[in-house]
Structure formats: C-alpha cells, structure tokens
Amino acid sequence: MTIANPPPGDPRTGAGAAGAAARVAGRRQWPLPRDADPKAPLLEVEHLTTHFRLASATVHAVDDVSFRLNDGEALGIAGESGCGKTTTALSLVRLLPSNGRIVGGSVKLFGIDLVHKSENALRRYRGREIAIVFQGAMNALNPVRRVRDQVAEPLEERLDVPRREARRRADELLELVGIPRARGAAYPHELSGGMRQRSMIAMALACDPAVIIGDEPTTALDVMVQAQILELFERLRHTLGLSLILITHDLSVIAETCDRVLVMYAGKVAEEGPVDTIFRTPRHPYTAKLLAAFPNIRADRRTLEVIPGQPPDLRNPPPACRFESRCPMARDLCREVAPPETTMPDGVRVACHLWPASSDGITPAWTAPSRPEVVIGADVGGVAATSEGAGASVGAGGTEPVAG
Numbered sequence: 001m002t003i004a005n006p007p008p009g010d011p012r013t014g015a016g017a018a019g020a021a022a023r024v025a026g027r028r029q030w031p032l033p034r035d036a037d038p039k040a041p042l043l044e045v046e047h048l049t050t051h052f053r054l055a056s057a058t059v060h061a062v063d064d065v066s067f068r069l070n071d072g073e074a075l076g077i078a079g080e081s082g083c084g085k086t087t088t089a090l091s092l093v094r095l096l097p098s099n100g101r102i103v104g105g106s107v108k109l110f111g112i113d114l115v116h117k118s119e120n121a122l123r124r125y126r127g128r129e130i131a132i133v134f135q136g137a138m139n140a141l142n143p144v145r146r147v148r149d150q151v152a153e154p155l156e157e158r159l160d161v162p163r164r165e166a167r168r169r170a171d172e173l174l175e176l177v178g179i180p181r182a183r184g185a186a187y188p189h190e191l192s193g194g195m196r197q198r199s200m201i202a203m204a205l206a207c208d209p210a211v212i213i214g215d216e217p218t219t220a221l222d223v224m225v226q227a228q229i230l231e232l233f234e235r236l237r238h239t240l241g242l243s244l245i246l247i248t249h250d251l252s253v254i255a256e257t258c259d260r261v262l263v264m265y266a267g268k269v270a271e272e273g274p275v276d277t278i279f280r281t282p283r284h285p286y287t288a289k290l291l292a293a294f295p296n297i298r299a300d301r302r303t304l305e306v307i308p309g310q311p312p313d314l315r316n317p318p319p320a321c322r323f324e325s326r327c328p329m330a331r332d333l334c335r336e337v338a339p340p341e342t343t344m345p346d347g348v349r350v351a352c353h354l355w356p357a358s359s360d361g362i363t364p365a366w367t368a369p370s371r372p373e374v375v376i377g378a379d380v381g382g383v384a385a386t387s388e389g390a391g392a393s394v395g396a397g398g399t400e401p402v403a404g
C-alpha cells in the first residue's frame, strides 16, 4: 500500500472498491524499520507475561505466552472472556491500562524487540506497524468528528501527510472498505454499525501496517453484517497481503477467517496449531469442551455442552494446570505439576499432561475427542459452521458421543 507516492504503474483508473484495492494493492511500500532483520519472522512472541497490579493483589493475566505470526498469515486467538486474549494483543504494542505491566518475555517485530522500547520509540510502531481494530466502533470513534477526518488523522499524525492529501487518501480507504466517498462527511452516529466498523478498519489500514489486530471486530453486529465484515477482512488480507490477528470467542469466525488458532485458558496457551487440524481433532480437553459447546446448525437439535465450574481467580492462579478444576481428565499429576508445552508431529502445540503419553510420542493416554466431519469455512448464513455430524466430548472414562 502506498500513501503519498504511488509506485510506478499503479493503476489509477479503477472505480469503486475494486479500483481502490487495485490502487493500493501490493506488498509493503514503506521501508522496514532501521534495526529490522529482514530474515526474522514477521512477529515472534516468546514467553510473554503481563500482570495487572491491584491495591491488594497482582492479576496474572498473561503467563508465558508464545506464538508466531508469519507474513500474510491469519492467527485467531480464542477462549472464554477473561482468558487473556485482549491483554495479549494489547501487550504487543503496550497499550495496557496504567496498572498493567509486561514483566517478562519478548515481542519481536521483524526481529526488533518492542518490550524494551521507550514510549516515544514505540510510537513508531503503533498504527504504522501494528494497528488495532477495537470492538464497539461507536465507542472507538469520536462522535463529534467526521469519519473522513478520523480516517485521515493517523496519516497526518504518524506520517506527516499534509491534510489535503490525507483526506484524499482517507476517501480512497473508505472506498476500499466499501463506504462511498460521499459518506466520509458523515458523523459516526449517521452511519450503520457495519459502516462504523468498516471505518475503523479503514483507519487501521491508513498507515499500511504490517499487522492488523481485530479485537472482537464483529461482536455486536448482526449476523449478516458480521459476514460482510469477515469477507472484507478476507478480501483485504488477500489483496493487500495483510497479516491478521483475530481475537474472538466465536469459533466460527476463526474457522471462516484464520489459518492458525491459539486457544487460551486463564492467561496461558492451551493449544495452538492449524485451524483445520485443531477443529477436527482437538487435543487439549479445554479445546474439546469449547468445540462441544458450539452449536451446529446443520445437525439435529441437541442440548449444548457446558463447561462446568468457573475459570480460576488469576490473582491466585493454581500452581499446576489452570484447567484442572474443570477438566474431566484431571489426575494427581495435573494438580502438582504445570503441564509443559509439547509440539506434536503435525505442528500442533499442546500444554496438557495427556500429551504425549505413549512411547510413540503421538498417542495420548485417552482417545482424543474426534470431530471428523468438521466443516471449515462452510458458509451458513454468512458465518462458517464449525462442525458437522456427530462429535464427542471428553468424559471421565474417555470419550462420550454426543448427539449432533
């Protein structure tokens, strides 16, 4: 994407969103930061640990989280409310509340560790290299400024683009996300919820970031608008070569949009790997329970699974496995020793004492709940179905079939 100086041969004759996409299509136009390592992964997070200080305690919100985002990849971060998804994302560019602090680990973008950057130095990366689309666009947009001006603001503030050029560019960006230029003069309350969310995406795109983080970007939107926003992300990702991190509790959003999924529980990584592998054969009991709790609109009606109990209090998390009190497979070992992360031969990383359990290093002590007919990306009312046909849930004695 380019802002002020379009590359030679850049098509400028297209109309509508397709034309706008054509104008900005292509790989990164900005030079990498000076101290970047061109051979390094796009984003590499290692042992990230973030705490919140309260008057009487410390909340261990994110604990030893590691993952990698490759160029052009979409990573979904899933889990219940309070599991650390958003704190993980905000930690990447240190947009934490004043009582939040990264106490360990590294966040390397192009090989540059952002954790130890000063606030001033970090401004170079916020918006320009990592941009966030927040949930609830009505709250995120300024209600008394026109949408065009808000989209133009990052260009003026971060890239010193002159106001006139920034506004012209904002119009292009609005068109790119499917908002007619004329609507740029509107105030947020004059736009629909979907258009407001599109405006937020245009704003995130403004500085041509390497990574866009969508924090529950489709929450509070109706299902048709959700589908349109997801389709927009998908189109932008392929047209502009974006790398995405999508935070959601909605597994269908991840099935529809992402290549890899990171399942978090109580501030820690439970399981991580390719979406289709994990959705077909979840290995961590928590992932299996999450999938079993998800409705399947193609199957017969059934009572959804629930995960009994509550997540642990992160002011005083359990010393060993944090899922132990809710896990039907818990053993004494789970109460005494924190499960290490094990990388399986198919690239799935899982933190559970059940893996690997046998001498071949592949077979667990119990039969993993199998969902052999999971449909990835099947369009059902605009939102992907995540499962089809019979599934199974983890039971105390192994797997139990469940209806649907």
Ligand code: SF4
Residues within 6 Å of the ligand: 284, 285, 286, 321, 322, 323, 324, 325, 327, 328, 329, 330, 331, 334, 339, 351, 352, 353, 354
């Ligand atoms: Fe369950 Fe034990 Fe695995 Fe934790 S380590 S998820 S308690 S089986």
